[in-house]
Structure formats: structure tokens, C-alpha cells
Amino acid sequence: MPVTVKSVIHFIPGCVKKDFFTTLLDCKSGIFMGFDWSELGCNMKVNFDDIESVRVIYEISCLIKSDEKLEDKFIKALEMVRDAVGCNSGSLFIYNEKDEILEEVATVGKRVELIETTQFDMGTGLSAWVAKKRDSVMLPDIRKNINGGFKSFISSPLVSEDKLIGVINIGHEKPNYFTKNHLKFIEIIAGELANTIERTKYEKELIEKNTALEIAKKEIEKQHEQIIEMEKNQVLAQIAASLNHEINNPLTSIIGNIELILMKGTGIDNVVEKKLRVIMSEGKRIQKIVERFRNIKQIVLKDYLSTSDEKIIDIDSSSGLNETENLS
Known part of the structure; x- marks a missing residue:
């Protein structure tokens, strides 16, 4: 049974229908995801005349929007592509902007690459050439024996808003296995992967910047508290100096005179003498308190x-x- 707009809408959950079909479905032409599914050859493991094919695309879309680690997304996305297309192997290469070279980040099955000994601007192998040209390549019938034993090969660049993200390769051991619709399918997946990788990178940069801002904020708050503490201590030091001058100096005179009276005085009443000694003791206690203020x-x-x-x-x-x- 061919895939119709009605059957597809029936399958897609209501919460995602609008966004899903806005990007993937051309209702006027009846062409799903940009190409005619009914013309797919019987080579594909998943029959795209069946609604199961829509589920595969939907699951890949959900995967790349999930919160899983980027490395896990790469592996799972390649496994989904491999299972959907029915190929033996797949490899994903990401462009290192700093070194200006492609780097392999994930492979399922055997590593998929051609002419690995040939050097291009962005590295070795056909992937580097595809990255440079930013154009997909399909080789349906490779007659020369190559590493991995691949006879059919597709390579598609990952591009997001004219920015190169990487390259995805798939391979099969049978000649003439891949068709133009396989190529179209891989190009759609490549676009989805490119966008999510770029978005993840942007989100990571935002998290790092926010973390740096939080650290800087805490450091500023800490320094602010230290400044306030220093200002308090400075004020106390000034108060202590004032106390020493305004209280300690006259207090020293009072204590000294009392000590002189007690030393030379004769016939002093016992009650008066006792009071004088209490005054002298309390005066010395005040001196110690003032000294403590100076040592805060x-x-x-x-x-x-x-x-x-x-x-x-x-x-x-x-x-x-x-x-x-x-x-x-």
C-alpha cells in the first residue's frame, strides 16, 4: 500500500504533526521528504511503502533532539541509518575548525572510506573531497577491490547554514545496492545531524560562558565581602586610635594620681581607701579594654x-x- 498523506497523518502523534510536516512533507505534490517513496527499489531493508519507514525518520528526529551525549547520538544515528537503509557499515566524520581537517568520531560495522591514501585540503580520503566540494557522491558499483570490501558507497556532507560540520559515509558489499532515493535519504539525515551538532555546540558554548559568569560573579561577591570587612576593620582601627587618645590619656592621669595618694596619704579613712583602690582597678580594666580594641x-x-x-x-x-x- 503506498504512503498517503492521510495514512502518514494517522501515524504521527498529534503533538508533533505540525512541526514534523512543516519540514518534511510536501502535501501538494504528495512527495514525502522531498522524493517519491513509491519509486524506491526493493533493495531497501525497510520498505518505504510501509508506514514503518516514517517511524524510522521520526525516531532519528527525536534522537537528535534528545539530551543524550553527542557521542552516543552519533553511534545511534548511524545504527538507525544502517538499519533503515540496510547497509553493512557507516562512518561519521566531524570537521575540526582549528586544525582544518576531518576527524572520524563514530563508526558502525567497518570504517567506510575510499582512496584513503589520497591527500586533500581537509585530510585524506574521499570524505575530505566531499567536504571540500560540499556535494554528495554516490558510487553504486565499485569494481576495484578496496578496504572493507564495499561495492556500493554514498558520501554526503553535513552542512548547517553554509557552515561545514562534517561528512557521513555508508557502504554496502553488494554492487548497485544504493539508488538515488537512498542518496536523498542520506542527504536528509546529513542535514538533520548537521543542525543538531551545530546546535549542541552552541548550547555547550552557552553553558561554558554561563558557568564562567557564575564563577566570576561569586568571585566578585567574595571580593566585595572582603572589601566590606577591610573597611570595617579600618573603621575599628580608627576608633581604637581615638579611644586610646581620648580615654587612655586622661585615664592614665587618674590612675597615677590615685596611686600617689595611696602611697603618700596618711590617715586616710579605710572606706575612702577602699573606694580609691576600686577606682584604680576599674581604671586599669578600662585600659585593657582599650588595648583590646587596638588588637581587633x-x-x-x-x-x-x-x-x-x-x-x-x-x-x-x-x-x-x-x-x-x-x-x-
Whole structure:
């Protein structure tokens, strides 16, 4: 039964009908994917008069849009092409822009390449010539014995928006196995692969750039926090210097005079003497607190009151005071 527009639409899931047929189906001519499926020879393993053929193309389209690793996509796509066309082997070559040369990235079956000893601008073999010309080649009947024993050969460039992506080759051990419709089929697959490879490369570059931006953002935030911390410490150093000047100097005079009174004073009332010694002790404690302010290395806060959310500077922790030390 020939493939009709009605039977194809019945097979394709509703969620993909619009996009699928916009790109693959010419409803006016009744030609599916650009060529007449009914004229395919009986050579093909999958009969394109059967709706199963549409499923193969659909699965390849889903594969190249999936989130699998690019290397896995290459292998699976080649396996699907091999199974759909019924060929023995297939190879995929990707163009290395930096070195300006084709590199083999995937092969199913035997490596498919011709005239491997011949050097072209983009490497050795017929694939390099196809890449240079950006035009497909089909050799249906190779009479000379070549590596792999291929008698039929197709090579098609992978091009996305005039940009060379690579080359796909398929081979068969039987002569005259491939037809023009096989060639058309491979060219469609080559276009799909070229687009997805280019899209994947672009997405990878975006991910790398986003990652770099995230790292740079975190580094900027870290440096910003360090600057704020440095500014805080600078302010504290200025406060400590002011405290030393404004408090410590007069405090030294007070403590000195009290010590002089206690040394030379006679007949001082015991209560008064006790008060003077308390004043001198507290004065020396204030001196130690001022000294701690001068030694603050980082700001450590603590609760002011257990019943309040207010915070104050923990002078001991901020200045690196040992647990065994105290202010007495």
C-alpha cells in the first residue's frame, strides 16, 4: 500500500504533526521528504511503502533532539541509518575548525572510506573531497577491490547554514545496492545531524560562558565581602586610635594620681581607701579594654541581652583572647 498523506497523518502523534510536516512533507505534490517513496527499489531493508519507514525518520528526529551525549547520538544515528537503509557499515566524520581537517568520531560495522591514501585540503580520503566540494557522491558499483570490501558507497556532507560540520559515509558489499532515493535519504539525515551538532555546540558554548559568569560573579561577591570587612576593620582601627587618645590619656592621669595618694596619704579613712583602690582597678580594666580594641583582627558579634536581638562586638573573640585570659 503506498504512503498517503492521510495514512502518514494517522501515524504521527498529534503533538508533533505540525512541526514534523512543516519540514518534511510536501502535501501538494504528495512527495514525502522531498522524493517519491513509491519509486524506491526493493533493495531497501525497510520498505518505504510501509508506514514503518516514517517511524524510522521520526525516531532519528527525536534522537537528535534528545539530551543524550553527542557521542552516543552519533553511534545511534548511524545504527538507525544502517538499519533503515540496510547497509553493512557507516562512518561519521566531524570537521575540526582549528586544525582544518576531518576527524572520524563514530563508526558502525567497518570504517567506510575510499582512496584513503589520497591527500586533500581537509585530510585524506574521499570524505575530505566531499567536504571540500560540499556535494554528495554516490558510487553504486565499485569494481576495484578496496578496504572493507564495499561495492556500493554514498558520501554526503553535513552542512548547517553554509557552515561545514562534517561528512557521513555508508557502504554496502553488494554492487548497485544504493539508488538515488537512498542518496536523498542520506542527504536528509546529513542535514538533520548537521543542525543538531551545530546546535549542541552552541548550547555547550552557552553553558561554558554561563558557568564562567557564575564563577566570576561569586568571585566578585567574595571580593566585595572582603572589601566590606577591610573597611570595617579600618573603621575599628580608627576608633581604637581615638579611644586610646581620648580615654587612655586622661585615664592614665587618674590612675597615677590615685596611686600617689595611696602611697603618700596618711590617715586616710579605710572606706575612702577602699573606694580609691576600686577606682584604680576599674581604671586599669578600662585600659585593657582599650588595648583590646587596638588588637581587633576581625569582627565577632554576640548577643547584648538574652531577651534582645541587639548585638555587640565580642571584644575577646575579635581580638583573639585566649580562653584562659581575662580582663582582671
